[in-house]
Amino acid sequence: MAKKGFDVKGCLYAVGMALVVVGCFLPLVSTKIGNGPTAFGMITDGSGVTRISALLAFIGAAAGIALAFIKIRNGKMLKLVALVVSVLGGLYMAFSFLNQSQAVKGIAKFAAKATGATPGFGLILIFVGWILALLGFFFSKER
Numbered sequence: 001m002a003k004k005g006f007d008v009k010g011c012l013y014a015v016g017m018a019l020v021v022v023g024c025f026l027p028l029v030s031t032k033i034g035n036g037p038t039a040f041g042m043i044t045d046g047s048g049v050t051r052i053s054a055l056l057a058f059i060g061a062a063a064g065i066a067l068a069f070i071k072i073r074n075g076k077m078l079k080l081v082a083l084v085v086s087v088l089g090g091l092y093m094a095f096s097f098l099n100q101s102q103a104v105k106g107i108a109k110f111a112a113k114a115t116g117a118t119p120g121f122g123l124i125l126i127f128v129g130w131i132l133a134l135l136g137f138f139f140s141k142e143r
Helices: 008-024 039-045 048-069 075-098 102-115 121-139
Strands: none
Touching: 008 039, 008 048, 008 075, 008 121, 039 048, 039 075, 048 075, 048 121, 075 121
C-alpha cells in the first residue's frame, strides 16, 4: 500500500478560511481615535443588507473550514462555493458602504482623513485569507 503524503497546499485552503473567520472578529478599520467596527459586530448590530452580507462572509468561511476536514462527494466544488459565498458576501458588504449618497461619501472621506482611518488588522487578515484559500483550492492534490 502506498502511504499518502501530507498535502500542504490543501491545508492552505483551511488556513485561509480560518484567517477569514478570525478577521471577522478583529477591527476592519483602525483610526487614531480607536478601532472601528468588526464584521461580527455588523452581524449583531448592522442593518438588513449589511447584516446579511457580513453573515454570508462569515458563514462561507466557516463552512469552508468544515469542508476542508470532511471528505464528501463533490467536496472540491463545495469548497469553491463556500469561498465564493464568503468573497461575494464580503465584497457586497464593502459596496453597500460605498453605495451611499454623495453627501455621506463626502462626510465619510473627511472623517477618514481627520481620524487617520487605515485598513484594520481584520480587513488585512480577511484579504490574505481569501488569497490563501484561493491558492490552496487551485493547487491542492484533491480532485
